Amino acid sequence: MKRVRSMMKLFILFVATLALTACEPLTVFDPQGPVARNLTDLIIFSIIFMAIIVITVFILFGVIVWKYRERKDNKDYEPPYEEGSKALEITWFLIPVVIVIALTIPTVITISDVENVPEGYEDQEPLVVHVTSADWKWIFSYPEQDIETVNYMNIPANRPIHFKMTSAGTMQSFWIPSLGGQKYTMANMQTQLYLVADREGEYIGRNTNFNGEGYAHMDFEVVAQSTKDFNEWVEEVKNTADELTEEQYEEILAPTVIGRETYNGTHLQWIDHAHGGSEKYLNPEAYDGHLENKQPDNDSVTDNESEDKE
């Protein structure tokens, strides 16, 4: 059958592409922390059910279309009148009901799970990081350490991180797929997220919610390191980085794409965008015209990375 063959060809093509490009598994299937692992398990669980449904429908479809196709020898076959069938229709009403219930239970459990500190890490004091998204960069403030970074974030591995997230203007979505799911950041509002990296490593984080010209460059790097390395890094920043001034902070908030920056002190001393007052820093005129005219160069994290590899 032509249809089946073309679909098979298509499938083989995809598998081939998959084999060629992805020697490593897709990010979502390669979780690096308990929260992401929880989600991956749920996703795989659902994919199994969905595969069963797809296979059933495809087989039924193939068999019916093949068996009841018009042929030269059945031209005078007159199909019967069929009202329907209560038994059959109840069956294919009940099967999806059962599947929906089977999917609902783990979904509801996981929804609650990911709102809290992951299991096994409850006894540790979470590290608090304030996330502030702006056009088009990520600002990370460590209130306990009294330091602030832009477009990258160092965290201790195996310790829960409590993200308190807000935005200086447009709406963004904070997502580190290797570590867990995403959540929006909004001005005048605080959203929260708990993540843990249980391995040391470097992960890419992204904004997934479109917010203007610099959106594609709005990614950042997360470095999960041992507690010792993390403390050393904090110490080093405290000793070497410049003090953050309000003037400098206003410059960071201007709509630009910038590289990584590191400061002593946090902007929380002047403003927490979660509690209003962001309009003070907004400047609609800065959004007139095009980005490239305002932009010396784009060096987002992934760009840097590709340069490294080359």
Added chain:
Amino acid sequence: MKLDEFFVTGDPLILGSQIAIGLTMVGLVVLITYLKKWKWLWNEWFTTVDHKKIGIMYIIAGVLMFFRGGVDGLMMKAQTSRPNMEFLDAQHYDEVFTTHGVVMILFMAMPMLIGIINVVMPLQIGARDVAFPKLNALSFWTFFVGAMLFNISFVIGGSPDAGWTSYFPLAGKEFSPDVGNNYYAIALQIAGIGTLASGINFIVTILKMRAPGMKLLKMPMFTWTTLVTSVLIVAAFPILTVALALMTLDRIFGAHFFTVAAGGDPMLWLNLFWLWGHPEVYIVVLPAFGMFSEVIATFSRKNLFGYVTMVVSIVAIAFLSMLVWVHHFYTMGNSAAVNSVFSITTMMIAIPTGVKIFNWLFTMRKGRIQFSNAMLWALAFIPCFTIGGVTGVMLAMAAADYQYHNTMFLVAHFHYVLIPGVVFAVFAGLYYWWPKMFGFKLNEKIGKWHFWLFVIGFNLTFMPMFFVGLDGMSRRMYTYSESTGWGAWLGVSAVGGLILAAGFAALVYNIYWSFRYASRDIGGDPWDARTLEWATASPVQEYNFAVIPEVTDHDEFWKMKKEGRNTLKKEDVKDIHMPSNSGIPIIFSVAIGIVGFFLVFEWNTLAAIFSVGIIAGLIANSFDYDDGYHIPAKKVWETERKWRGDL
């Protein structure tokens, strides 16, 4: 405002389109003048109130917009086909994906479906027109003016660039000071008026104008889906009207409903938008389900399996569709309880939809399946839509959605729902009902090219997107670096886009070829079909039915043929009362368009002055006492004799 700000300048692509648009318009005007067709256009088309002609105009507009939205799509595919491509810059890409979304949903899917509904639904219920023919013309012209206003943004003033969802605060004056998003607010508002009026018109038509004997549960399935969709339109579109009105107040009159400053609440926009936006998905998908039901029954030569269950399913889908809008923003920080409730309501939609899929499959069982072009589209719909459906269930699971939200996985999913669900249906509907509209069939052989290129291209374009999404690529990214490893996937996807475009070109060629060469001698019922629209001539006579039929079954025409009731007696033919053409709808809509244009540029005084035109239109309409005219019985009899052969 300076002239160089008024016209978009500086980009060779846009300059090219400006010249192309200018030349096309001059060319059209010259051509029509040369052929002396202005009077014909005005009398036969621009002022018509005939539901069939209005339907055809909707479909023509839909095909044009399909082309525009498709070119947008191809430009996006070209830009992302390789890492670090420099075909479009960020701003241009943002405009292109915004207009692609708006055009495809509101100016392609909607007019295609409303167009086919317009042509077919009154025929299916044995009516001579819709309930309010002049309002129907107004619906079309407001839609058309809205669509045109939206499209000129490309060359005058700049296109909207905040996504088809136009999320605040980004879409507000604080972050998007240009006029682009004014176009969004005003053009959608104008088009929305037309859609709302259509919804009301169709509900009244179906409830009040069915042929005698056609009880609700004897209506053809396409008419049922039209009724349910129309109810959804009336329920959902006012929400869009309000949301767009608030947006207009924010952007043009300095209000603060959705702003960051002064206590505005952007989350309110998201809620209002999706309270309309989710039902909108079902507004476009339900009539498509109706078309598939008709096509599958006709070409399996069997009645629809489980008719009552199908009706209950569409009503259930429509009801649930109003209760799921939060699933578009699970990640907005809702409580676990809220997300759980909306996960469950969303997954519940899969139940009636699954029932429908199995009922379609069992309609074909024990049938005799003819692989006509219309049927091929209905067949391809089932596996492709199933993939869209199951990935929809995956997205419905709120916790898992934290990993899919706003990624290419989502983009792949909704294209797998909307292309099989709407575009395949529109193609099936066009091939199926084309003879009713134009009196000839589309060519089956060229149609096969159209079918295979389009279906293969579609799968090749959108299947890789599932995988890049799972690999962490978010939607709407105009560029990405090589190290992401997405290049191969998106390269395949871009090739798929080209094949898809070739499929569309095959359709256009098919229309051209068939228009020139196809046989005109096909009779009223070329497919040996089942419902009442096939009891008329091809193309349909202006009065539809010489005598309104008595209905006994939901496959009434099939039954008529079996029982030999498909004949006409001369003494039954009476004078037929018809509505007169009217120029008011088009003039009135153009006035609205002019006011809208001034509002876009915030020239409020000019807008106020030209609003007089709108008021004048309303007054003129109130004093229109034209009561229509009668087609004498003799003339009706002549027409009937001609197409039925000797009576």
